Amino acid sequence: MKRISILGSTGSIGTQTLDIVRLNDDVKVEALTAHKNIDLLEKQIREFHPRVAAIWEESDAKLLFERIKDTDTKVYFGMDGLIEAATVKESDIVVTAVVGMIGIEPTVAAINAGKDIALANKETLVCAGHIIMPLAKKTGINIYPVDSEHSAIFQCLDRHNPIKKILLTASGGPFRGYTKEDLQKVTLEDALKHPNWSMGKKITIDSATMVNKGLEIIEASHLFNVDIDDIEVVIQKESIIHSMVEFKDNGIIAQLGTPDMRLPISYALFYPERRYISDDRVDFASLATLNFSKPDLDVFEGLKLAMLAGKRGGSAPTVLNAANEWAVAKFLKKKIRFTDIPYLIGKALDAHEFTKNPSISDILSLKKWTEEYLERIKI
Numbered sequence: 001m002k003r004i005s006i007l008g009s010t011g012s013i014g015t016q017t018l019d020i021v022r023l024n025d026d027v028k029v030e031a032l033t034a035h036k037n038i039d040l041l042e043k044q045i046r047e048f049h050p051r052v053a054a055i056w057e058e059s060d061a062k063l064l065f066e067r068i069k070d071t072d073t074k075v076y077f078g079m080d081g082l083i084e085a086a087t088v089k090e091s092d093i094v095v096t097a098v099v100g101m102i103g104i105e106p107t108v109a110a111i112n113a114g115k116d117i118a119l120a121n122k123e124t125l126v127c128a129g130h131i132i133m134p135l136a137k138k139t140g141i142n143i144y145p146v147d148s149e150h151s152a153i154f155q156c157l158d159r160h161n162p163i164k165k166i167l168l169t170a171s172g173g174p175f176r177g178y179t180k181e182d183l184q185k186v187t188l189e190d191a192l193k194h195p196n197w198s199m200g201k202k203i204t205i206d207s208a209t210m211v212n213k214g215l216e217i218i219e220a221s222h223l224f225n226v227d228i229d230d231i232e233v234v235i236q237k238e239s240i241i242h243s244m245v246e247f248k249d250n251g252i253i254a255q256l257g258t259p260d261m262r263l264p265i266s267y268a269l270f271y272p273e274r275r276y277i278s279d280d281r282v283d284f285a286s287l288a289t290l291n292f293s294k295p296d297l298d299v300f301e302g303l304k305l306a307m308l309a310g311k312r313g314g315s316a317p318t319v320l321n322a323a324n325e326w327a328v329a330k331f332l333k334k335k336i337r338f339t340d341i342p343y344l345i346g347k348a349l350d351a352h353e354f355t356k357n358p359s360i361s362d363i364l365s366l367k368k369w370t371e372e373y374l375e376r377i378k379i
């Protein structure tokens, strides 16, 4: 029996993880968490009977407790609740499916508790990868990538041959081929229309700005111990090739599949076993062609800034990520324009006091500094 905890079970990755649980009778859910979606969390508790459930607000936790007191599920709240869910004694693996760097502390707690990590929450690795990866090695736990590109790279690894280059594929998002002037006019509705994937709102905006690909470069660098300069972004318009690994002989191994996150989720949960998911498969005949191009860094400045921050390392990726989270949240509330997102990221990166090797508490302070700095900027 595989015992799993899902941090962020009510989101896109979290609910698809539960789809995979439904397909397999040897998986037990030990913990589920949500931020505000109490109705869906209650439904999930009644279906999967976890030991632990956590929701962010104490008032919601009290409400949830009343609603499910006929069950054996214990209810927690806040960061303590996330950490309780991340460290449930009976769990073997924690699926980190929360969005944002809020995932840092529960991920560290899970690793210290000896849990394997099925990692979707890329922001945690972007900010604290220099702490997380050595900690995972020291504790002997495994980190299995869920992010589709990183799962693809993981599936292409060859234990006899080191990686020469990672070819990180990108769809290019809804604004692929746009000019700078075009981006000045795009709306929130336009940005939420990803051409190939159905995802949570934050990552969907990140795909539109291509900051997502920048975060993924940093994520891949940590996961596979590859220099940023050896990670090349290739736009693959249809999102059928999920990434590729190039070796010393210039041979390239790629992983292909339909744009369906259930495959990387299932692979992370049951590695090295591949299990049945659905009858959907790539139909090459009707696909006919796969299209490739290079990203335009002059247009997608957020990607350029992310690459520079990744190269710089230290505190830069944290400020990049914190500024991006702050700006995307404002854009989702229609408080700023689409092109303000890279502008604000650049301002925060330029203004922050660089540190080489931030601790977890430094990272949390940097997040606070970034938010306070951006609040003061008039746009």
Ligand SMILES: NC(=O)C1=CN([C@@H]2O[C@H](COP(=O)(O)OP(=O)(O)OC[C@H]3O[C@@H](n4cnc5c(N)ncnc54)[C@H](OP(=O)(O)O)[C@@H]3O)[C@@H](O)[C@H]2O)C=CC1
Residues within 6 Å of the ligand: 007, 008, 009, 010, 011, 012, 013, 014, 033, 034, 035, 036, 037, 038, 056, 096, 097, 098, 099, 100, 102, 120, 121, 122, 123, 146, 147, 148, 197, 198, 199, 200, 201, 202, 203, 261
């Ligand atoms: N969706 C996808 O296909 C992919 C996602 N990822 C990564 O996976 C992670 C999750 O993404 P996705 O599933 O799209 O996100 P969603 O926004 O769909 O879900 C986020 C989950 O985290 C919870 N949550 C949000 N904010 C907080 C908070 N401050 N504290 C505690 N819980 C919180 C949400 O609860 P509630 O529902 O109550 O709001 C929800 O359960 C992200 O890091 C993303 O980059 C990577 C590759 C693909």
Ligand SMILES: CC(=O)[C@@H](O)[C@H](O)COP(=O)(O)O
Residues within 6 Å of the ligand: 147, 148, 149, 169, 170, 171, 172, 173, 197, 203, 206, 207, 208, 210, 212, 213, 261
């Ligand atoms: C499904 C997944 O892994 C997302 O990160 C997706 O790849 C985003 O698409 P872009 O390639 O457009 O950033």
Ligand SMILES: [Mn+2]
Residues within 6 Å of the ligand: 147, 148, 149, 150, 216
């Ligand atoms: Mn991805």
